Amino acid sequence: MxxxxxxxxxxxxxxxxxxxxxxxxxxxxxxxxxxxxxxxxxxxxxxxxxxxxxxxxxxxxxxxxxxxxxxxxxxxxxxxxxxxxxxxxxxxxxxxxxxxxxxxxxxxxxxxxxxxxxxxxxxxxxxxxxxxxxxxxxxxxxxxxxxxxxxxxxxxxxxxxxxxxxxxAYGGEHAVINDAVISDEKSDYYLSLCRIEPENNVSMILAAFANSRYKLKFIGNWNNSEYGLLLKDKYSKFDNIEIIDSIYDIEQLFILRNMCKGYIHGHSAGGTNPSLVEAMQFGMDIFAYDCSFNRYTTEQNAHYFSSSSELCKIIDEMEIGNIPKNGKIMSGIAQYRYQWSIISRMYEDTYK
CATH class of the missing domain: 3.40.50.2000 (Glycogen Phosphorylase B;)
Structure with missing residues (x-):
């Protein structure tokens, strides 16, 4: 041993x-x-x-x-x-x-x-x-x-x-609690979750939804920086945007992820991000900031944006059926790449 x-x-x-x-x-x-x-x-x-x-x-x-x-x-x-x-x-x-x-x-x-x-x-x-x-x-x-x-x-x-x-990379199936069933019936909101930092393109995502009719729930540590407080004050005034403080309870996060119609991922740095890997487990449509890290994580199969206007356009196009949904593809990738049993075995192979 x-x-x-x-x-x-x-x-x-x-x-x-x-x-x-x-x-x-x-x-x-x-x-x-x-x-x-x-x-x-x-x-x-x-x-x-x-x-x-x-x-x-x-x-x-x-x-x-x-x-x-x-x-x-x-x-x-x-x-x-x-x-x-x-x-x-x-x-x-x-x-x-x-x-x-x-x-x-x-x-x-x-x-x-x-x-x-x-x-x-x-x-x-x-x-x-x-x-x-x-x-x-x-x-x-x-x-x-x-x-x-x-x-x-x-x-x-x-x-x-x-x-x-x-x-x-990382596993993500822990986000699906107790082998719960992933709902096929989704609510009417999109979800974003991250540390509130400029490199996560928080303002870009918020600006996109401020100029759209679609609902956004955005979870993050808004009160930890001047940057977060300013964004919280500015965008909490929009009826379709709900600013939510950090949630660490896995059951609460499961409910929000399970019912959202799509996940918006703004990270531009840091390699494979655990929150993206976790979101992919739910079979929801993924919209990711266009960078090499996110493209590799999603195997080029997510919807990618690099500006507020581009994100608005992509969501509009998907809502009216002009571009295909990608949730099932994301879930499939998660099943064969981002499972802890696989990750653990790969780490143990490096010890030999």
Whole structure:
């Protein structure tokens, strides 16, 4: 049995984002060939369990996100030296600056998921972008295996570093609770869900519906930034737009996804996005911002837009039947690509 240490996340049970859901499902679907130890942030858990299912949990007394993610990941790596793990699975590149030194003292196989090209994101300043790019370069050079969650990222790694990587995305069937039946009868609204950041083209989507007769429910963390507050104030005045604060309850999200007539995905960065993969499970029509990440995720079969007017036009055309619906195709792709049993097996193959 191989001993695997996972570092770089808040921890499990999942309480934050995509990487945390990934780790929880790796544990849920693990084979008898592996044993997991997961490093967790003690700042994020009031109840500090020693185990989650069959996984051992180790706690670091720092936050796992923001600037503290750097020492958090470094301390996790140092603690990995105390036990001879067969494999270190690193999620993200924040602490990878110390990988050259770590490799001098450890014979563990290092598998790194470099995430979604964090250094390209508009929200980071020049210094942060430079650091993340440097960390990415070190991660690629000193890891035995690089995982990319999207083919576009894999292509970038090959072009930038002349190194092959393995494409492994995310599962999404957890969004369909308790094997519930997906409704064929849909309501009259479209749905969008994301962190309220400019790179997710929130204003573009809102402007499109402000100029249409169709209903939109938009879920996000509107109160966390000046950008979100301004958009919330401006567009909550429209009768056909419902601004909804973040929802983390999976049952509430299931109801909203199950009944919506289409999902609007505005993400322009970050590789394969879990919220898109989750939406595809429901057989709803998908409208995605036109970028290589989203085209690879949907296998070129979604409806794509790059402006408010284009989104309006595409929805109008689909509503009157001039362009085909794509929900069944999206569901089919999700069934053979974005299932956790498949993802878990692919990760375990990288440990060999």
């Amino acid at each position: 191989k001993k695997i240490a996972i570092i770089g996340t808040v921890g499990i049970p999942a309480c934050y984002g995509g990487f945390e859901s990934l780790v929880q499902n790796l544990v849920d679907y693990q084979s008898s060939d592996v044993s997991y130890t997961v490093f967790c942030s003690s700042k994020s858990y009031h109840l500090k369990q020693n185990t989650y299912k069959s996984a051992q949990l180790k706690y670091i007394p720092l936050k796992a996100n923001g600037i503290s993610s750097i020492p958090y990941d470094i301390i996790s790596l140092v603690r990995c030296l105390r036990i001879k793990y067969d494999v270190i699975l690193i999620l993200g590149v924040s602490g990878c600056m110390v990988l050259p030194l770590f490799r001098l003292f450890s014979r563990s196989r290092v598998v790194t998921n470099i995430d979604g090209l964090e250094w390209r994101r508009d929200k980071w300043g020049k210094v942060t972008k430079a650091f993340l790019k440097f960390s990415e370069r070190i991660a690629v050079k000193f890891s035995d295996v690089i995982i990319a969650d999207n083919q576009a990222i894999s292509d970038y790694v090959k072009s930038e570093y002349n190194k092959d990587s393995i494409v492994i």
